[in-house]
Amino acid sequence: MDLESLKMSEAWIALRLTLLVAGCATLINLILGVGIAYLFSRKKFWGKEVLDAFLTLPMVMPPTVLGYYLLVLLGQQGVIGQFLKSHWGIQLIFTWQGAVIAAAIVSFPLIFKAARAAFESLEAQYEQAAQVLRVSDTAIFFRITLPLAWRGILAGLLLAFARAAGEFGATLMVAGSIPGQTQTLSIAVYEAVQAGQDDTANFLVLLTSIVCMSVLWVSGRLMPGRVVRQD
Amino acid sequence: MTTLWNIQLKKSYQHELRSFHLDIQLQSDAKRLVLFGPSGAGKTQILKMIAGLIQPDVGLIQFNGNPLLDTQRNINQKPQERSLAYVFQDYALFPHLTVRQNVAFSTNPSWFNKGKSYTTPGVDEWLDKLQLSELADHYPHQLSGGQAQRVALARAFVSKPQGLLLDEPFAALDQNLRRALREELQFLLQELSMPMILISHDPEDVAIFGEEVIAIDGGKRI
Numbered sequence: 109m110d111l112e113s114l115k116m117s118e119a120w121i122a123l124r125l126t127l128l129v130a131g132c133a134t135l136i137n138l139i140l141g142v143g144i145a146y147l148f149s150r151k152k153f154w155g156k157e158v159l160d161a162f163l164t165l166p167m168v169m170p171p172t173v174l175g176y177y178l179l180v181l182l183g184q185q186g187v188i189g190q191f192l193k194s195h196w197g198i199q200l201i202f203t204w205q206g207a208v209i210a211a212a213i214v215s216f217p218l219i220f221k222a223a224r225a226a227f228e229s230l231e232a233q234y235e236q237a238a239q240v241l242r243v244s245d246t247a248i249f250f251r252i253t254l255p256l257a258w259r260g261i262l263a264g265l266l267l268a269f270a271r272a273a274g275e276f277g278a279t280l281m282v283a284g285s286i287p288g289q290t291q292t293l294s295i296a297v298y299e300a301v302q303a304g305q306d307d308t309a310n311f312l313v314l315l316t317s318i319v320c321m322s323v324l325w326v327s328g329r330l331m332p333g334r335v336v337r338q339d
Numbered sequence: 340m341t342t343l344w345n346i347q348l349k350k351s352y353q354h355e356l357r358s359f360h361l362d363i364q365l366q367s368d369a370k371r372l373v374l375f376g377p378s379g380a381g382k383t384q385i386l387k388m389i390a391g392l393i394q395p396d397v398g399l400i401q402f403n404g405n406p407l408l409d410t411q412r413n414i415n416q417k418p419q420e421r422s423l424a425y426v427f428q429d430y431a432l433f434p435h436l437t438v439r440q441n442v443a444f445s446t447n448p449s450w451f452n453k454g455k456s457y458t459t460p461g462v463d464e465w466l467d468k469l470q471l472s473e474l475a476d477h478y479p480h481q482l483s484g485g486q487a488q489r490v491a492l493a494r495a496f497v498s499k500p501q502g503l504l505l506d507e508p509f510a511a512l513d514q515n516l517r518r519a520l521r522e523e524l525q526f527l528l529q530e531l532s533m534p535m536i537l538i539s540h541d542p543e544d545v546a547i548f549g550e551e552v553i554a555i556d557g558g559k560r561i
Contacts, residue, residue, distance in 0.1 A: 236392045237431040239418040241445040241498050250450045255435045 119312055121288050122296040123319070129204060129292055130273035133211035134219075137268055141219030142261060146249070149227035160224075167217040175281025178210060182282065200282075207283035207290050211272035218271055222264020226257035266327030270320055293319075341404035343368045343534055348388050348398040361385070361395075361558035369551035371528070374538040376555035382538040383428070385555070386504050389536065390425045391418035402502060403534075424495035428507045430487045432479035438490050439475040442466060445498035465493040484512045485520055492524070496531070503528075505537040509544065521547050 148160065166174055182189045182200045192198040200206040234256060238248045254261075276294040283290035285299055293316045300309040344367045352359040361381045374382050387393040389400055391407065394415070400408040402423070407416045432441050437455050443462040447453050455476060466472045469489040479487060488508060495503060508524070509517040525547060528535060537548050545552050554561045 231431075233427055233429075233431040234433060236387075236390075236418070237425070237427060237433070238444070239392065240390055240421075240423065240425040241494065242419045242422075243445065243448065244419065244450075247448070247450045251444075251452045252433060255452070 116308075116311065118287055119293075119296065119308065119315060122291055122293050122312070123315055125204060125288075125290075126273050126292040126294075126319075129207045129211050129275075129279075130269050132208045133215055133272040134265060134269045136208070136212045137216050137219045138265060141216055141264075141268075142223045145220050145223035146227055146253070148224050163220055164217045166214050167221075171214055171275065171277025171279075172281060174213060175210060175278035178206075178213070178278060178282045182206065182209070202282075202284045202286065202290060204283065204290050207275075207279045207292065210278040210282045211275045214275050214278055215268035215271040218268040219261070219264045222267070223257070223261045226260025226264075227253065229260070230256050263327050266323055270323040270327070273319060273323070274316070342366045342401070343370070343403060344372065344536070345399065345401040346385075346389065348385060348395045348400070350384070350388070350393075350395045350398075359558055363555070363558070363560060365553055365560070367551050367553075370532065370534045371548050371550035372534075372536045373545050373549040373552045374536065374555055375540070375542075375545050375549070375552050376538075376561075377540055380540075380555045381558040382540075382555055383506055384558075386425070386506055386536065386538055390423050390504055391416060391421050392425070422501040423504055424498055424500035424502070425504045426488075426491045426495055426506065426508055429511055430479075430491035432482075432487055432490055432494075434479050437476050437478055438471055438482070439466065441479070441490055442471070442475075442493045442497055444494060461497055461499075465497050469493045485516045488512065488520060489523075492527070496527075500533070503533055503535040505535060507539055507541075508537065509539075509541065517543070524548075 144163070148156065179201065180186055182192075184190070184193070184199075184201070189200065192200065200209060230253065234252050235248055238252045239245075243251065273292075274294055275292070276298070279290075279292060280295055280298075285291045285295045287296075291299065293312060297309055297312045297316065300306075300312060344365065346366075347364045348361060349363075350361045352361075359381070361384055363381075363385055374385060376382055384393060388395050388398065389407075395408075395410070397410050398408055399410070400406070402421075406412070406414050407421050407423075408414060433444070436444070436452065439458060439462065440452065440455060442465060443453070443458055446459045446462060447457065463472075466475055469492060471486070471489055471493060474482065474486060474490075479490070482490065488511075509520060512520065521544070528548075535548075537544060539545065
């Protein structure tokens, strides 16, 4: 294999890793983000709006700051890092799993916000109608609440996937840039440009753009209000 | 002998612009009870409290001697346990489910919706009885007001309730249709001999369904 095709195969590995990291991060957020958003939309509790602001913080904070926090928490000396290492021998820093955590935290607010808005905009009477039909509360969530809020949640989910796939700052700080292990597309682009490998950079940039465009196109099609209403 | 309905409810609402105090007591043996009053009188609040969808501050609800709610004794059955069907003013048909899926909703206790072809003998019987069989695969947005009301009634009856709560069931319909559907409901209620509470601001509803009529305004009996 010559040098050029080796670079290209590295690009495909980076793409696969990017999709894996973004996919896992999105899956984590699907469960956590939708679950927490549902609690926020249905329960009243003390400090709710402060907690909402805290959970939205990753959207406005520089990713490098988030990455630093994560390093402090998950690193060898960090509270969580030490605990994981001593109990299960798990180390997250400089692994693709660490990249998943970084990507999940950065993209969390996109799902959380979208899901909370979707749940809050539902009319209460559909759930009430299901209650008097003697269906359990869990069944109501899966049969009424989730299907009616699904379009809004899905749009948030795809935006979060795109954000996770494009993650750079926090991922670089937490997972580093190990080709084939933690080097995602966005980091590979940076490395290629730094090394003066214009051809690789061009190819990677094109690949990334196509992936991002596809995700945004799909998410645009699923945004609430885009269907033609049938009267 | 026990009274059919024994209801005492109190609840205070504080809004920025006005406060509203609901304070209602009623005992009735009427199988057709109409709560009559202008809009904003608190009728829907009362009906939702009976169904368990809204909680009063203090209250007692006994249906056929069975305590559905007793704040003093800490009894508060969930809406699912009260066996009271509720027909909403604008029917609240589930927009993502077909007519058949709406009607069959209560017959499926599982966590997920069944497919469009799922049915039971009870569902078929009610679809047929209310002339909905041909509309079974339609979605709620494809129905007329009268059809939507019949779906809401079929959905309620399929759940085999002990009693029926109707919130302004004819308000969303035009005059001619109201007359026809009143007769239809009248006929069904006679056949099932099911206790019912209907709330309305329309004197014609009172004339037809009001075995006993309780007038309400400003959250109180008048």
